[in-house]
Amino acid sequence: MSIAIIGCGDWGKNLVRVFYKSKLLTAVCDKDEKKLKAITERYHVEPFADYEELLQTNIKAVIIATPAFTHYEIARRSLLADKDVFVEKPLALDYHEGAELVRLAEEKKRILMVGHILEYHPAVEKMKAMIEEGKVGWINYIYSSRLNRGKVRKEENVLWSFAPHDIFLILSIMGELPQKTSVRGGAYISEKIMDVTVTHFEFSEGAKAHIFVSWLHPYKEQRFVVIGSKGMLVFDDLAENKLMFFPEKEEAVPIKVKETEPLEAECQHFIESIATRKPPRTDGKSALQVLEILTNSGERRYFIHETSFVDNDVEVGGGTKIWHFCHISEGAKIGKNCTLGQNVFVGRNVRIGNNVKLQNNVSVFEGVTLEDDVFVGPSAVFTNVLNPRSTISRKDEFKKILVKRGATIGANATVVCGNTIGEYAFIGAGAVVTRDVPEYALVYGIPATVKGYLNARGEKTGD
Numbered sequence: 001m002s003i004a005i006i007g008c009g010d011w012g013k014n015l016v017r018v019f020y021k022s023k024l025l026t027a028v029c030d031k032d033e034k035k036l037k038a039i040t041e042r043y044h045v046e047p048f049a050d051y052e053e054l055l056q057t058n059i060k061a062v063i064i065a066t067p068a069f070t071h072y073e074i075a076r077r078s079l080l081a082d083k084d085v086f087v088e089k090p091l092a093l094d095y096h097e098g099a100e101l102v103r104l105a106e107e108k109k110r111i112l113m114v115g116h117i118l119e120y121h122p123a124v125e126k127m128k129a130m131i132e133e134g135k136v137g138w139i140n141y142i143y144s145s146r147l148n149r150g151k152v153r154k155e156e157n158v159l160w161s162f163a164p165h166d167i168f169l170i171l172s173i174m175g176e177l178p179q180k181t182s183v184r185g186g187a188y189i190s191e192k193i194m195d196v197t198v199t200h201f202e203f204s205e206g207a208k209a210h211i212f213v214s215w216l217h218p219y220k221e222q223r224f225v226v227i228g229s230k231g232m233l234v235f236d237d238l239a240e241n242k243l244m245f246f247p248e249k250e251e252a253v254p255i256k257v258k259e260t261e262p263l264e265a266e267c268q269h270f271i272e273s274i275a276t277r278k279p280p281r282t283d284g285k286s287a288l289q290v291l292e293i294l295t296n297s298g299e300r301r302y303f304i305h306e307t308s309f310v311d312n313d314v315e316v317g318g319g320t321k322i323w324h325f326c327h328i329s330e331g332a333k334i335g336k337n338c339t340l341g342q343n344v345f346v347g348r349n350v351r352i353g354n355n356v357k358l359q360n361n362v363s364v365f366e367g368v369t370l371e372d373d374v375f376v377g378p379s380a381v382f383t384n385v386l387n388p389r390s391t392i393s394r395k396d397e398f399k400k401i402l403v404k405r406g407a408t409i410g411a412n413a414t415v416v417c418g419n420t421i422g423e424y425a426f427i428g429a430g431a432v433v434t435r436d437v438p439e440y441a442l443v444y445g446i447p448a449t450v451k452g453y454l455n456a457r458g459e460k461t462g463d
Contacts, residue, residue, distance in 0.1 A: 001274060002026045005063045006051045006074060008035045010151075011088065012065035016043060018267045019063065029054045055081040061111070061274055064088060068156050072097040075112075079104045084111040086270045089164040091287040093156065095295040099315050102284035111273045113280040114287035116168040120265040122258040123242040124169065127226070127233050130255070131173060135245065136228025142170055142209035143225040147217035157194040159183065160294055162213035167290045168282070169224065170201065170209050178203050181293060188216060199293075317354065335372070347384075359411070367398040367417065374403050377411035377429065384417045404439070406456060413448075424456050 004027040005015050012030070019025040020043050029048040030036045040047040048054040051074060055062070061084035064074050072092040078085045079101065091114050092098040105112035118124050130136065144166040153161050171177065178201035185197035196214040203209070222237040232246040241254035266282075273280040295318070302316045308326040310316070317336030322328065324342045332346045335354035340346070344358050347366035352358075356370050359378040364370070367384040384398040399417035403409070407421045410429035421427065425437045428444025428451075437443050442452045442460070453461050 001060050001271070002058070003061045003063065003271075004029065004048075004054055004057075004059045005065060006030075006054070007065035008032070008039045009065065013039065014263060015063055015065055015267070018261075018264050020045070021264075022267070022271060024271065027054060027057070027059060052077070055083065060084060061086065061270075063270075068153075068160065069093055072101065075101050076104065079108050079110050079112070082108060082110065084274050086111075086113045086115065086267075088115040089168075089287070089290070090114075090156075090160060090294065091284060091291060093160070093295075095288070095291045096315075096317070098284070098288050098291045102288060105284055109277075111270075111277070111280065112284040113270050113273060114282050114284060115266065116165055116282040116287070116290075117262050117266050118165045118169050119172065119282050120269060121235075121237070121262040122260045122265070123235050123237070123255075124224075126255060126257045127224075127235050127243055128173060130233060130245070131226065131228075135231060136226055136233055137230030138205075138228060139173070139207045140227045140229060141207060142173065142227070143212075143223075144170065144209070145212045145221050145223050147212070147214045147219070147221040149217055149219070150215045152189055152195070152215055153193070157185070157187075157197070158213050158215050159185065159194060159197045159199070162215065163197065163199060163211050164290050164294065166211045166213070166224065167199075167293055168286070170211070171289050172286075173226070174203055174207065174209075176204060177289060177292060178209070329366075341378070353405070367400045368403070369400070370403045371405040371407075373406045375408045377409060377413065379411060380409050380413045380415075382415045382417070386417060407437075408458065410444075424454065426454050426458065 001024050003019055003024045005012060006029045008016060008028055008030040016028060016039055025045055027046040027048055028039050029051045031049060036047050055078060062078045064071060064087040066074060068090055071087050075085050075087045091101060101112060146162045146166060180202040182200045183197055185194035187194050189195055195216045199211040201209040224235040226233045231248050234244045236242060243255040243257055245253045245255050269280055302320040304310060304322045305324050307324045308322050310328045311330040313330050314328050315333040317334060319337040320334055322340045326340050326344045328346045329348040331349040334352045337354055338352060338356045340358045341360040343361045345363045347364060349366055350364050351369040353370060353372035355373050357375045359376060361379040362376050363381050365382055365384045368382045382401050385394045401415055401417055401419060403421040404423040406424040409427040412429055413427045413431045415433045419433055419436050421437045422439030424440045426442045427433060431444045431448040432446045434447040440453045441450045442454050443450050455461050
């Protein structure tokens with residue numbers, strides 16, 4: 001096993017120190033020649049100024065401690081180079097980019113871990129254990145503050161810089177995403193980059209949480225408070241007694257915790273994940289929940305009606321609306337600003353692009369891909385088997401359908417599998433499509449045949 005660290009800045013040098021102790025660190029990478037020289041002279045590891053060059057070596061795993069806006073691209077290239085990856089939070093600065101990294105790690109069978117260090121803090125581990133044991137009873141609310149007169153970032157705001165740790169911990173404790181989220185903040189140093197934010201969560205059983213973060217504070221504070229029906233827990237990372245328990249109507253009790261450096265525990269966990277091939281506690285999927293909140297400054301990215309059912313491992317883009325009685329199957333991916341009317345079915349692993357409109361009672365079965373700007377009228381159906389029999393399973397014989405950008409499919413139309421609908425083609429109501437449809441073509445009838453051509457606005461241009 002061999003490990004390299006990309007980024008030797010303020011936090012990267014801490015990672016270098018810890019991984020060097022493991023005797024697995026063999027290389028470091030940084031564009032800053034001065035930093036690179038200082039690190040390599042001290043730790044006697046191989047230097048690289050270009051991470052692309054490093055990725056061409058037989059290094060087993062990389063740790064990414066570069067600025068947040070670079071995380072996605074470096075992590076993507078590292079996974080493509082078949083490296084296990086430990087990337088500092090946040091995983092990416094966009095939900096879809098983060099989801100792509102998770103998918104890529106699964107395809108490549110690589111470990112993808114995100115640096116949410118609080119999960120490895122002994123006081124936090126003890127706090128979570130006490131909560132699970134019922135020491136505080138039902139959770140009423142959680143309060144978190146992360147304040148500092150610190151380094152002001154220009155690539156991301158304070159919510160992205162300071163709050164991911166606390167968001168991750170709150171979601172881990174609650175075991176669910178909040179039903180309602182709001183974020184308020186102020187930008188006082190750089191225009192449009194918030195220096196102070198307050199985030200408010202509301203959960204399904206009535207519990208609430210709020211997070212106060214600021215890099216414009218006169219003193220440093222890192223405090224996490226859990227208020228329950230039987231007592232309270234206070235984690236204060238700057239206090240001598242880092243964890244205090246306040247039983248109901250009794251004096252505060254300091255809780256003894258292990259004296260383990262959280263960063264050492266986190267790094268050791270990554271090494272163990274590499275060795276055992278078991279997903280880390282802070283894997284890419286769990287980090288996506290944080291991006292769920294951060295990507296849109298705390299606003300929910302989509303709307304799903306309470307009567308609809310969405311399986312696990314489904315991706316839904318920002319601005320998408322899923323209305324009554326829909327079912328979205330496992331592995332489906334739906335893009336941004338889509339609308340799914342009532343009683344729409346989306347099959348396993350279906351791919352739907354951005355700005356797609358599926359009207360009432362549409363069935364999109366496995367094997368179908370709808371590109372951007374596709375319109376599908378009411379009760380349209382896409383098949384995936386040419387010769388179905390009730391008593392014979394033909395799941396391994398599914399044939400694909402590709403509907404290209406801008407195409408329109410009319411009400412009650414049926415598209416038989418194995419065919420492609422060209423860009424901006426127009427399928428008339430009730431048509432049965434049994435062969436490929438050229439781009440911009442107008443087709444209708446049973447079987448559907450070309451009757452003319454339309455432009456991108458749906459206006460007839462000729463026969």
